[in-house]
Amino acid sequence: MFIVIRLNHSPLTIHHRPLPIHIIMTHNATHPQLATAFNKDEARVGWHDETLWWVRQKRDKAAWALPEWEQLRDTASAIKQNVLSNLHDYLVQFEQQALANGVKVHWAADAKEHNEIVHSILQQHNVTQIVKSKSMLTEECGLNEYLANNKVEVIDTDLGERIVQLANEHPSHIVLPCIHWKKEEIGELFHQHLNTPEGNADPKLLTAAAREHLREKFLTRKIAITGVNFAVAETGEFVVCTNEGNADMGAHLADVHIACMGIEKIIPKREHLGVLLRLLARSATGQPVTTYSSHFQQPNAGQEMHIVLVDNGRSVQLGREDFRNSLKCIRCGACFNTCPVYRRSGGHSYHTAIAGPIGSILAPNLDMKKYADLPFASTLCGSCSNVCPVKIDIHNQLYKWRQVLTEEGHSPKSKTVAMKVMATALAKPGLFKAGGKMMRWVLKYMPWLVNNKMNAWYKQREMPAPPEQSFTEWYKKNRT
Amino acid sequence: MNVGLFIPCYVNQFYPQVAIATLQLLEKFNCKVGYPLQQTCCGQPMANSGYEKLSQGCNELFTENFAGFDYIVCPSGSCTLHIKDHLHSHKDEKTAASIRGKVYELSEFLVDILKVEEVNAVFPYRVGVHQSCHGQRGLHTSQMSELVAAPFSKINQLLNKVQQIELVQLNRVDECCGFGGTFCVAEEAVSARMGQDRVADHEKNNVQVITGGDMSCLMHLEGILRRKKSNVVVKHIAEILNAG
Numbered sequence: 001m002f003i004v005i006r007l008n009h010s011p012l013t014i015h016h017r018p019l020p021i022h023i024i025m026t027h028n029a030t031h032p033q034l035a036t037a038f039n040k041d042e043a044r045v046g047w048h049d050e051t052l053w054w055v056r057q058k059r060d061k062a063a064w065a066l067p068e069w070e071q072l073r074d075t076a077s078a079i080k081q082n083v084l085s086n087l088h089d090y091l092v093q094f095e096q097q098a099l100a101n102g103v104k105v106h107w108a109a110d111a112k113e114h115n116e117i118v119h120s121i122l123q124q125h126n127v128t129q130i131v132k133s134k135s136m137l138t139e140e141c142g143l144n145e146y147l148a149n150n151k152v153e154v155i156d157t158d159l160g161e162r163i164v165q166l167a168n169e170h171p172s173h174i175v176l177p178c179i180h181w182k183k184e185e186i187g188e189l190f191h192q193h194l195n196t197p198e199g200n201a202d203p204k205l206l207t208a209a210a211r212e213h214l215r216e217k218f219l220t221r222k223i224a225i226t227g228v229n230f231a232v233a234e235t236g237e238f239v240v241c242t243n244e245g246n247a248d249m250g251a252h253l254a255d256v257h258i259a260c261m262g263i264e265k266i267i268p269k270r271e272h273l274g275v276l277l278r279l280l281a282r283s284a285t286g287q288p289v290t291t292y293s294s295h296f297q298q299p300n301a302g303q304e305m306h307i308v309l310v311d312n313g314r315s316v317q318l319g320r321e322d323f324r325n326s327l328k329c330i331r332c333g334a335c336f337n338t339c340p341v342y343r344r345s346g347g348h349s350y351h352t353a354i355a356g357p358i359g360s361i362l363a364p365n366l367d368m369k370k371y372a373d374l375p376f377a378s379t380l381c382g383s384c385s386n387v388c389p390v391k392i393d394i395h396n397q398l399y400k401w402r403q404v405l406t407e408e409g410h411s412p413k414s415k416t417v418a419m420k421v422m423a424t425a426l427a428k429p430g431l432f433k434a435g436g437k438m439m440r441w442v443l444k445y446m447p448w449l450v451n452n453k454m455n456a457w458y459k460q461r462e463m464p465a466p467p468e469q470s471f472t473e474w475y476k477k478n479r480t
Numbered sequence: 481m482n483v484g485l486f487i488p489c490y491v492n493q494f495y496p497q498v499a500i501a502t503l504q505l506l507e508k509f510n511c512k513v514g515y516p517l518q519q520t521c522c523g524q525p526m527a528n529s530g531y532e533k534l535s536q537g538c539n540e541l542f543t544e545n546f547a548g549f550d551y552i553v554c555p556s557g558s559c560t561l562h563i564k565d566h567l568h569s570h571k572d573e574k575t576a577a578s579i580r581g582k583v584y585e586l587s588e589f590l591v592d593i594l595k596v597e598e599v600n601a602v603f604p605y606r607v608g609v610h611q612s613c614h615g616q617r618g619l620h621t622s623q624m625s626e627l628v629a630a631p632f633s634k635i636n637q638l639l640n641k642v643q644q645i646e647l648v649q650l651n652r653v654d655e656c657c658g659f660g661g662t663f664c665v666a667e668e669a670v671s672a673r674m675g676q677d678r679v680a681d682h683e684k685n686n687v688q689v690i691t692g693g694d695m696s697c698l699m700h701l702e703g704i705l706r707r708k709k710s711n712v713v714v715k716h717i718a719e720i721l722n723a724g
């Protein structure tokens with residue numbers, strides 16, 4: 001949806017890049033492993049953190065410019081809560097309106113059905129080359145890979161997405177897909193793929209090159225896919241927000257427009273956009289509104305318009321009371337930018353299409369085993385819940401997912417054993433006293449037992465200096 | 481006023497001076513302080529790791545230990561929050577519920593319940609405040625940088641009453657330090673980096689002492705400071721309010 005090329009002071013060297021996500025995914029690496037790899041390059045971590053913090057600060061400024069900010073968040077939350085409580089009715093209403101507008105409506109139970117539906121539309125038109133604007137849903141469904149396997153060429157037209165696509169990667173952020181790329185690296189990538197002059201990383205020049213490259217695709221492709229930010233039940237229209245106008249270029253120039261959306265994107269009325277659009281861009285990048293907030297209601301004469309409504313686990317999540325309201329998400333990315341863990345581990349360390357705090361509570365719904373590590377990739381600091389424009393209690397849900405995953409047996413055995421030992425010692429005052437005393441004794445007389453490579457604490461931190469006595473011992477001597 | 485002193489397990493074992501300062505401070509403000517000798521831990525280490533079920537033994541023990549006080553006060557926002565949100569008893573849920581309603585983190589107890597106007601403390605150093613997340617965002621001991629709301633901070637309100645102290649404004653006022661319980665070892669790389677970044681912010685602003693309401697965050701920051709042989713030290717707010 002957006003691209004940020006930050007004019008900054010980064011060095012001109014090409015750093016070792018993280019592995020492409022399809023490699024990561026097949027290797028079953030966990031968040032701590034991938035985050036450890038990301039942290040090898042200390043300067044890069046600092047740069048990544050600062051870049052995203054800068055976006056968070058822009059968001060703060062935009063929020064503070066509206067005295068009614070917190071009221072807007074309350075209202076947005078209530079609108080979305082109402083949607084979740086009446087999702088069935090709104091979906092039916094939306095379909096009726098869309099059909100009446102001359103739009104073709106498809107329902108997909110899961111990612112596979114979604115991909116097949118899209119492919120079948122392409123086949124009906126004998127099309128093997130398409131353009132696609134930003135859609136995290138198609139990322140979630142793995143549409144690009146599916147179509148590539150079926151010999152269809154997809155060109156992502158969002159600049160950030162095009163960059164990661166040229167690099168054979170996936171987006172590392174839902175709003176800023178190539179935020180992990182430095183402009184010098186983009187210059188190098190464009191030199192290789194788009195013939196820009198070697199060593200030139202001028203954002204203006206690079207953007208112009210991308211524009212020229214994409215213009216040709218827009219003019220020649222017959223089918224365009226877009227995402228959907230909001231779908232209005234009362235009118236059957238949908239709204240697509242971009243800063244580059246690439247969704248509009250694609251949709252207007254093609255004969256067929258396919259819009260793919262998760263079923264939770266519904267809002268009851270057009271007037272609700274007055275709340276949600278005010279929050280979306282401000283939360284995302286600190287802009288008052290996206291450059292383009294385009295409403296699509298019916299196909300132009302001679303064109304076809306399709307909407308694919310996708311469930312893919314959403315109705316299951318709707319049935320999980322503790323996690324239901326994660327479906328309020330409007331994909332603004334604010335929780336990514338504020339998350340101190342995301343900023344220091346990078347989007348790919350989450351090994352899922354939607355990374356960050358929200359991804360960590362959505363992913364286990366799709367596959368508990370595969371994503372059992374993600375709810376633990378957090379300190380539960382709570383900053384995510386505070387920036388969320390629709391007030392999802394993200395950090396509480398991270399805590400709750402931890403309990404569910406452990407209950408369901410997705411916790412390592414060694415951890416369960418350690419926790420049981422700890423729970424026993426802490427429930428028995430005698431054992432606790434003896435254990436504490438022993439620990440202080442070890443720290444004092446045999447520090448090498450803990451100060452070694454086996455102790456993750458010690459790698460980059462000293463152990464506390466052991467005091468002579470515990471507080472309880474002191475208290476007995478001095479107060480009783 | 482009959483106050484139960486709730487000392488987190490690691491403070492009891494590794495930072496007795498913080499518990500002593502908390503006790504002396506409460507006594508200075510005329511509280512009758514009781515310290516149940518059989519206390520161990522609030523159960524948070526298990527619960528945050530996904531084993532809330534295993535913390536039931538701790539819960540029962542806690543409920544037994546702290547029945548019968550007017551208030552329960554703890555020098556840790558994180559442990560306080562855990563009790564407030566998660567203490568339940570199979571044996572005596574009524575007592576557990578009443579404990580949940582009267583457990584306080586030290587700074588909120590001093591400000592909201594004792595309504596402390598004066599502290600007789602002197603601390604002539606440049607001090608940076610580490611806003612621990614569970615105290616701040618969980619117990620709302622201060623305004624949070626994400627929210628559009630009027631500023632306040634119970635910790636700063638108290639520290640401002642200390643003589644000769646110089647409170648330092650940080651670049652990032654309330655970023656998490658990366659301790660996070662078992663997170664600090666399970667996600668060692670990110671945790672350490674977060675701590676290093678937090679320390680750097682204090683150092684950049686020429687802080688001499690980092691303080692806060694949670695010794696766990698300070699233990700993590702202290703580990704990093706000592707590894708790099710920094711001159712900056714950590715002190716719990718109880719130690720500063722009880723100084724001089």
Ligand code: SF4
Binds near residue numbers: 283358
């Ligand atoms: S969870 Fe909230 S903050 Fe995060 S992307 Fe969704 S709407 Fe934005």
